[in-house]
Amino acid sequence: MATAIRAFAPAGPSVIGAAGAPAGPLLRLAGVTKRFxxxxxxxxxxxxxxxxxxxxxxxxxxxxxSTLLRIIAGFEAADAGRLLLQGRDIAPLPPHARPVSMVFxxxxxxxxxxxxxxxxxxxxxxxxxxxxxxxxxxEALAMVGLTGFEGRRPAQLSGGQRQRVALVRSLVKRxxxxxxxxxxxxxxxxxxxxxxxxxxxxxxxxxxxFVMVTHDQAEALALADRVAVLERxxxxxxxxxxxxxxRPATRYVAEFLGAxxxxxxxxxxxGAVDCAAGCRLRLAVPPxxxxxxxxxxxxxxxxxxxxxxxxxxxxxxxxxxxxxAYRGDGWMAVVALPDGTEWRVALPSEAAPPAPGEALSxxxxxxxxxxxxx
Amino acid sequence: xRRALILLPPFLWLLLLVAAPVAILAGIALSEPAPxxxxxxxxxxxxxxxxxSFANLLTLAEDWYYAAxxxxxxxxxxxxxxxxxxxxxxxxxxxxxxxxxxxxxLLALVLLPFWTGFLPRxxxxxxxxxxxxxxxxxxxxxxxxxxxxxxxxxxxxxxLGMVHAYLPFAVxxxxxxxxxxxxxxxxxxxxxxxxxxxxxxxxxxxxSLPGAAAAFLLVFIPAAGEFVIPELLGPxxxxxxxxxxxxxxxxxxxxxxxxxxxxxxxxxxxxxxxLFQRLEDDGGSRRAASxxxxxxxQSLDMVP
Numbered sequence: 001m002a003t004a005i006r007a008f009a010p011a012g013p014s015v016i017g018a019a020g021a022p023a024g025p026l027l028r029l030a031g032v033t034k035r036f037x038x039x040x041x042x043x044x045x046x047x048x049x050x051x052x053x054x055x056x057x058x059x060x061x062x063x064x065x066s067t068l069l070r071i072i073a074g075f076e077a078a079d080a081g082r083l084l085l086q087g088r089d090i091a092p093l094p095p096h097a098r099p100v101s102m103v104f105x106x107x108x109x110x111x112x113x114x115x116x117x118x119x120x121x122x123x124x125x126x127x128x129x130x131x132x133x134x135x136x137x138x139e140a141l142a143m144v145g146l147t148g149f150e151g152r153r154p155a156q157l158s159g160g161q162r163q164r165v166a167l168v169r170s171l172v173k174r175x176x177x178x179x180x181x182x183x184x185x186x187x188x189x190x191x192x193x194x195x196x197x198x199x200x201x202x203x204x205x206x207x208x209x210f211v212m213v214t215h216d217q218a219e220a221l222a223l224a225d226r227v228a229v230l231e232r233x234x235x236x237x238x239x240x241x242x243x244x245x246x247r248p249a250t251r252y253v254a255e256f257l258g259a260x261x262x263x264x265x266x267x268x269x270x271g272a273v274d275c276a277a278g279c280r281l282r283l284a285v286p287p288x289x290x291x292x293x294x295x296x297x298x299x300x301x302x303x304x305x306x307x308x309x310x311x312x313x314x315x316x317x318x319x320x321x322x323x324x325a326y327r328g329d330g331w332m333a334v335v336a337l338p339d340g341t342e343w344r345v346a347l348p349s350e351a352a353p354p355a356p357g358e359a360l361s362x363x364x365x366x367x368x369x370x371x372x373x374x
Numbered sequence: 375x376r377r378a379l380i381l382l383p384p385f386l387w388l389l390l391l392v393a394a395p396v397a398i399l400a401g402i403a404l405s406e407p408a409p410x411x412x413x414x415x416x417x418x419x420x421x422x423x424x425x426x427s428f429a430n431l432l433t434l435a436e437d438w439y440y441a442a443x444x445x446x447x448x449x450x451x452x453x454x455x456x457x458x459x460x461x462x463x464x465x466x467x468x469x470x471x472x473x474x475x476x477x478x479x480l481l482a483l484v485l486l487p488f489w490t491g492f493l494p495r496x497x498x499x500x501x502x503x504x505x506x507x508x509x510x511x512x513x514x515x516x517x518x519x520x521x522x523x524x525x526x527x528x529x530x531x532x533x534l535g536m537v538h539a540y541l542p543f544a545v546x547x548x549x550x551x552x553x554x555x556x557x558x559x560x561x562x563x564x565x566x567x568x569x570x571x572x573x574x575x576x577x578x579x580x581x582s583l584p585g586a587a588a589a590f591l592l593v594f595i596p597a598a599g600e601f602v603i604p605e606l607l608g609p610x611x612x613x614x615x616x617x618x619x620x621x622x623x624x625x626x627x628x629x630x631x632x633x634x635x636x637x638x639x640x641x642x643x644x645x646x647x648x649l650f651q652r653l654e655d656d657g658g659s660r661r662a663a664s665x666x667x668x669x670x671x672q673s674l675d676m677v678p
Contacts, residue, residue: 075561095564108562112580121576125567173566 024087026051026209027072027177032081034067034233041067043233044081049177054203054210056224058217060256064233065213069179072211073102085177096125101170102179105186107162109154115141115165116150122173140168143205144198160191167199171206178203180212184219196223217257221245229253245300247370254298254372261304261343262372263297272314273297277337279317284366296372301332302346303368306354307361316363319343321354335360396640402633403430414629430634440618440635444642447615450604451597454536458544458593459586461537466548466589467578470555477553484545487538496535496606503531503607532608540597544589551585552578584653591650595643615639 025048034042041064049055057065070076072083074095083091090098101122110118119137128136141147144164154162163183170178183199184192200223203210214220220227221241228238229252237249248254251262265275269291273281281297289295311318319335322342331347333354345362347353354360404426405414417426434440469480487495502508505522513519525531555578563573601616608614615635623632 073561073565075564095561096567096569098565100565102562102565104558104562106556106558108556108558110559110563110577121563121568122566125572169562169566 025049025084026053026086027211028082028084029068029072030082030084032068032071032078032083034064034071034076034078040233042071042078045230045233045235046081047228047235047238049209049211051176052207052209054200054223054225055212056220056227057211057213057230058215058220058227058256059230060215062232063230065215065230066181068230069102069181069211069213072177073100073179074098099175100177100179101173101175103166103170103181103183105181105183107154107166107186109162109165109169111154113153114150115146115152115154115157118154118165119169119172122169126173136172140172143202144168159187160195163187163195164198167202171202171208174206175208177209177211178206180210182214183212184216185214192219193222199223221257229256248298249373251296251298251372251374254370258300259344260298260300260370263299263369265295265297267291267293267295277317277339277341279311280314281369282314282366283369283371287371296374298370298372299343299364299368300346301344304343304345304362304364306345306347306351307363309361311361312363315366315369316361319345319360319362321356321358321360324353324356335362399633400637401426402629403637404428405630407628407630412629413627430630431638433631434634434638439613443613443615443618444638446613447598447600447639448642450532450536450614451594451600454533454540454597455544455590455593457533457537458541459548459590462541462544462548462589463586465545466552469545469549470552481546481549484542488542492539492602495538496603499531499535499538499607500526503534526607527609529609529612532604532612535603535607536597536600539603540593543592543596547592548582548585548589551582551588555581584656588650588653591646591653595646595650598643599639 027047027049029045029047031044031046032042033040033044043064045064045068057068059065067076071078074090074093078091082089085099090100110121113121116137119140120133123133123136137150138147141150144167146161146164146168149157149161149165154165157165163186167183180199184195187195196219199210212220212224221244224241226238227241227244229236229244231250231252237244237253239247244253245257248257248260254260254262263273263275263277263279263281265273265281267287267289268274268280271283271286273283273295275281275297283297287295307316317337319337321333322336323334325332325334328349330349331353333345333347335343335345337343343362401417402414404417406425406427406429407413408415415425418424465484469477469484472480500507503525504510505524505526507526509525510519510522513523514521559581560573560577563577564570568576599616601614601620604612604614605617605620619632619635619639622628622635
């Protein structure tokens with residue numbers, strides 16, 4: 001394993017990770033703007049990636065996440081903004097001269113070349129000596145368990161094997177920054193989790209910075225050190241997965257990450273929120289706004305619990321069960337509040353599930369409430 | 375039953391317009407010439423039974439005159455196809471790389487000469503190339519030459535006419551191949567450090583070879599039997615299959631020998647035709663084997 005990992009260790013003294021490494025971000029995007037005709041794909045986006053960091057760019061279609069990746073790789077030119085890799089402006093460089101490497105969503109393996117030649121392709125372009133190529137390709141393939149597949153064509157591999165060939169084809173060049181476009185998107189569900197762990201292990205082993213584009217919030221939360229949520233070309237929020245999940249800053253982030261319930265309300269004079277559905281909310285940290293102002297609060301389905309008897313006066317509400325879906329690890333209940341609003345409530349599997357139509361008392365802790373900026 | 379009904383019309387079409395004429399042609403090729411109308415004895419008759427012969431096919435094999443005609447036809451077809459391929463590749467790559475709005479107009483420009491009549495086009499070439507034609511007029515007007523340069527009725531004029539006539543056959547399949555190509559594979563090559571020229575040499579070109587071979591064969595196959603262009607533009611002494619066939623049929627009225635020539639040409643072209651079909655089939659299976667695009671909207675959250 002140790003020798004195999006060496007195959008991907010970033011080369012040269014210019015690279016991050018070791019002691020005495022240059023300070024500052026690995027990648028800095030400052031005010032990156034991209035227009036396609038009348039649509040603004042990226043709107044003055046600024047973002048730093050730290051050395052050795054695993055960053056996920058999360059967003060729906062049209063959020064600009066793939067455009068951003070293609071701008072970093074050099075396949076699209078930004079209309080404005082700066083693109084610094086290890087302090088060096090890479091915006092004027094064509095893709096082949098940029099020291100970043102990309103794993104394509106379709107893998108984009110060379111169909112006419114063997115697995116060995118696919119992985120060796122980048123090393124040959126760099127003029128690496130033949131014996132070293134053979135050694136590094138062998139180590140790289142060993143790392144992802146593909147020893148013995150050197151002579152196969154991509155068409156003779158399974159989807160998971162192709163994905164791993166695409167990964168090591170990029171990593172074998174020891175790029176300081178690896179870009180991944182929906183790396184798990186084409187794999188079936190059983191393979192995704194395992195491949196996700198492998199990806200994480202590879203990232204730690206190589207010390208390279210990873211920037212992964214995904215539309216799957218579970219994937220982003222599970223793999224990344226930090227998640228950047230993009231909304232229509234802008235950074236909606238960036239932070240560690242826990243912070244994003246527990247403290248979504250905006251309605252878009254709250255709804256995109258795990259489909260939170262959104263409560264609309266108005267701040268009362270005592271700092272509590274009177275919500276439109278007919279409950280009183282007491283937040284752990286009072287929002288910095290004056291009484292009478294409208295406010296939206298996110299509440300995760302799994303932070304709501306059922307209580308016996310009447311719901312508490314604060315942070316609780318009566319509801320009626322509308323529908324129930326079994327999810328293996330529990331139930332997802334759809335409940336109707338007195339005013340007709342529907343919430344999603346996650347119930348643990350050990351409890352006997354309520355029957356549809358049954359009256360329920362819901363309660364939650366003050367920490368579960370996340371005030372939203374919009 | 376319904377299957378049979380659907381297959382019947384194309385089957386009948388092929389039977390009446392392909393199989394039957396070839397069978398008749400083969401029959402004539404196996405018959406003896408005879409004075410009369412038509413000028414041959416049928417190879418099989420009710421009274422005499424089998425009265426055909428393989429003499430015509432033997433003549434083709436033994437007489438160097440015909441072998442030379444075949445050889446020369448194949449050389450002309452090969453060179454015409456090769457020149458077409460060399461010209462068509464950059465054209466097709468340009469069309470395939472052009473912005474979407476430009477592709478159809480560019481393709482139309484390639485096809486435009488094709489929509490004008492075939493003979494008027496050859497007439498135009500004759501007008502340009504003959505001794506008193508435009509080209510010689512310009513050359514002499516500029517003082518580059520005193521007497522007209524013999525351009526018409528040369529190999530150069532022959533290939534000019536062939537390439538002009540058959541170029542669209544090469545451009546169209548190549549454009550289709552290059553339009554179908556997966557651009558992300560070329561981006562991956564660039565991403566791994568390949569300059570644009572290296573991307574072309576190591577990825578675009580090798581991946582388009584089946585399409586290039588198909589384009590070559592689409593020119594080669596009809597060019598091998600071409601009669602009109604060599605007759606009108608080529609050197610008069612050049613003996614090609616088409617001209618040999620025409621001579622036997624119209625001048626010597628030796629239908630059996632002409633038919634034997636036609637059958638031999640057909641047999642000769644079966645190999646490249648099969649090759650072409652193989653390439654088409656491979657292209658299909660290669661496309662089918664490419665990884666599926668991702669299914670969208672997958673999420674771990676699956677509540678209704």
